[in-house]
Amino acid sequence: MNSQPIQDTKDSDNIVIRHKIPDRIYHWIMATAVIVLLATAFLPIAGLKFPWVTVHWIAGVILCVIVIVHIVRALIWQDRASMNIGLSDIKHAQQAFKWVLRTSKQQPNRPGKYPLLQKLYHHGIAAIVLLLIATGGLMLAKIDTPFWQRNPYMLSAETWGYIYVLHDLAAMAVLALLMIHIYFAIRPEKLWITRSMILGWITRQEYHDNHDPEAWVIETDKSK
Amino acid sequence: MISVEFFRISKNAWGQETLLGVSWDLIWVFIGAAVLFILVHIIYKWLFAPKKSEV
Amino acid sequence: MLRDMMSTFELQQPSSVADALAILKKAGKDSWVMAGGNDSLSWFKDRVKQPKTVVDISGIGELKGIREGANGIEIGALTSLTEIVNNATIKAKFSLLSNATGKVASPQIRNTGTIGGNVSQDARCWYYRGGLTCYRAGGNTCFADTPTAMNREHTLFNASRCVAVSPSDIAPALVALDAKMVIQNRSGTKVVDAEKFFVGPAVDIINMTILKHGDILTAIRIPNTWANSTFYFEKVADREVWDFPLVNVAAAMKVSGGTIKEMRIAVGGVEAVPKRLQVVEDLAKGQKKDINLAKLAAKASMRGAKPLNFNHFKIPLMKNLITRTFRDS
Numbered sequence: 001m002n003s004q005p006i007q008d009t010k011d012s013d014n015i016v017i018r019h020k021i022p023d024r025i026y027h028w029i030m031a032t033a034v035i036v037l038l039a040t041a042f043l044p045i046a047g048l049k050f051p052w053v054t055v056h057w058i059a060g061v062i063l064c065v066i067v068i069v070h071i072v073r074a075l076i077w078q079d080r081a082s083m084n085i086g087l088s089d090i091k092h093a094q095q096a097f098k099w100v101l102r103t104s105k106q107q108p109n110r111p112g113k114y115p116l117l118q119k120l121y122h123h124g125i126a127a128i129v130l131l132l133i134a135t136g137g138l139m140l141a142k143i144d145t146p147f148w149q150r151n152p153y154m155l156s157a158e159t160w161g162y163i164y165v166l167h168d169l170a171a172m173a174v175l176a177l178l179m180i181h182i183y184f185a186i187r188p189e190k191l192w193i194t195r196s197m198i199l200g201w202i203t204r205q206e207y208h209d210n211h212d213p214e215a216w217v218i219e220t221d222k223s224k
Numbered sequence: 225m226i227s228v229e230f231f232r233i234s235k236n237a238w239g240q241e242t243l244l245g246v247s248w249d250l251i252w253v254f255i256g257a258a259v260l261f262i263l264v265h266i267i268y269k270w271l272f273a274p275k276k277s278e279v
Numbered sequence: 280m281l282r283d284m285m286s287t288f289e290l291q292q293p294s295s296v297a298d299a300l301a302i303l304k305k306a307g308k309d310s311w312v313m314a315g316g317n318d319s320l321s322w323f324k325d326r327v328k329q330p331k332t333v334v335d336i337s338g339i340g341e342l343k344g345i346r347e348g349a350n351g352i353e354i355g356a357l358t359s360l361t362e363i364v365n366n367a368t369i370k371a372k373f374s375l376l377s378n379a380t381g382k383v384a385s386p387q388i389r390n391t392g393t394i395g396g397n398v399s400q401d402a403r404c405w406y407y408r409g410g411l412t413c414y415r416a417g418g419n420t421c422f423a424d425t426p427t428a429m430n431r432e433h434t435l436f437n438a439s440r441c442v443a444v445s446p447s448d449i450a451p452a453l454v455a456l457d458a459k460m461v462i463q464n465r466s467g468t469k470v471v472d473a474e475k476f477f478v479g480p481a482v483d484i485i486n487m488t489i490l491k492h493g494d495i496l497t498a499i500r501i502p503n504t505w506a507n508s509t510f511y512f513e514k515v516a517d518r519e520v521w522d523f524p525l526v527n528v529a530a531a532m533k534v535s536g537g538t539i540k541e542m543r544i545a546v547g548g549v550e551a552v553p554k555r556l557q558v559v560e561d562l563a564k565g566q567k568k569d570i571n572l573a574k575l576a577a578k579a580s581m582r583g584a585k586p587l588n589f590n591h592f593k594i595p596l597m598k599n600l601i602t603r604t605f606r607d608s
Contacts, residue, residue: 045248242418
């Protein structure tokens with residue numbers, strides 16, 4: 001750990017950009033879409049009756065578009081390696097296990113930009129959201145929109161049943177994962193990460209305390 | 225005793241069954257699992273997690 | 280399909296609303312409230328609905344009869360349609376209701392049918408009634424809204440996955456008269472505007488009214504607000520008797536010196552709920568009741584209409600009924 005105490009306040013020389021504006025916009029649009037989708041899906045089941053279908057499918061289309069934008073941006077312009085799970089992550093996980101079980105006194109090494117658990121969460125929810133988009137996209141064939149007329153006979157009733165099973169299970173999994181996500185976002189020791197998703201930056205102190213500067217080399221340009 | 229059905233299956237007038245989706249009761253299983261995870265984590269962090277000073 | 284072979288069920292015949300509510304609670308969700316039986320028995324005989332317990336409320340005396348009060352009339356939910364047609368007070372003050380009720384089905388059905396049952400009856404979609412697992416039956420598909428489906432009786436307005444329509448002749452009349460529905464359950468009594476009593480598939484795709492398990496519609500109150508107004512009711516069906524409406528219209532107007540001061544108008548058979556035409560009401564307010572207004576109102580009433588493959592004929596039909604409402608009332 002860095003032994004040099006660094007001023008823990010925000011000024012332009014003392015901050016590190018963790019999430020750029022496009023990434024934050026993406027995150028919050030996606031969060032809004034997911035919350036709207038969950039609310040319009042589950043509140044009517046819970047007994048709160050309201051016209052949910054149109055809001056649900058429009059939020060679903062927005063989620064689909066923004067996920068595609070994110071995938072393209074991540075593959076072409078972003079640092080893909082920062083989200084890869086590699087040997088160093090496995091090593092960190094081993095160290096963390098030993099430390100937690102108190103079989104080792106050595107504190108685990110600091111991760112790069114994203115710790116293993118964040119990567120696992122991201123990849124897990126990404127797979128589930130992609131499943132929701134795929135199954136939900138098929139379901140759009142069953143409703144009339146300004147763009148096409150419904151065709152419920154596109155697939156057999158049995159196939160539709162399997163699609164609904166996958167969609168329902170994935171939606172419930174997202175609900176559970178969202179609860180866990182919000183829990184971590186509001187934990188006191190994680191608020192600096194939450195702040196970075198709102199304001200974009202972390203302090204240099206937080207950077208040095210929580211990240212390995214060799215694994216996450218920060219950009220010299222401080223512009224957001 | 226609580227019994228949870230896993231699927232929603234409809235039966236028409238001729239007795240034919242159609243798979244409709246997953247039982248909505250499972251929502252509570254997922255919510256319960258998330259709440260359990262959160263509680264276990266809170267207790268772990270509060271009572272068992274090694275502090276950085278323990279290094 | 281097996282017909283006239285009901286599955287077995289436990290029959291309960293309470294003599295009070297309190298007993299009926301207690302039985303419904305004990306029997307759980309797999310129970311069914313039956314009044315006149317005209318809707319219920321066809322479901323049972325077709326074996327599409329197979330409740331474990333049937334609560335026959337037809338013996339509850341407190342739910343029968345027409346009572347006149349200072350603010351209007353209260354009609355018990357089990358009052359027969361024939362009694363409503365023949366009631367002198369209703370004929371004199373609310374002829375819209377007696378006219379609409381007189382157009383329901385046939386004399387035999389009006390003798391056994393109740394006003395509560397008529398407004399609470401389920402959709403008459405072929406596919407739903409035929410026992411297919413459509414959205415309304417809890418499934419994931421509408422069989423009536425496909426390129427080859429038989430949907431000449433179905434919706435013009437506000438379909439949301441399901442395209443079934445409200446089949447009641449009385450419901451539009453109650454909306455036009457601004458009636459209040461009295462609903463009782465174990466928590467107490469609530470009074471709901473007729474307009475809010477009916478729900479469309481966007482909100483609830485399985486039920487056509489707000490009645491939930493454990494609720495009983497006990498009475499319908501008609502306030503004096505529209506008593507002795509100018510009324511108009513017309514129903515068009517494939518047969519003169521014993522048929523459901525293709526389109527029906529019910530209107531109440533306060534006319535003074537040839538000018539419409541205020542009006543309420545609702546149309547049945549074109550949406551899952553009786554469609555109140557507020558655009559027509561706003562248009563007509565303060566206008567001379569003449570053919571020009573009639574034509575304009577007919578045109579305005581079509582706003583948002585979205586016919587299905589085989590029910591385009593409902594557009595000119597409904598327009599003509601709106602025109603006649605103003606011309607012939």
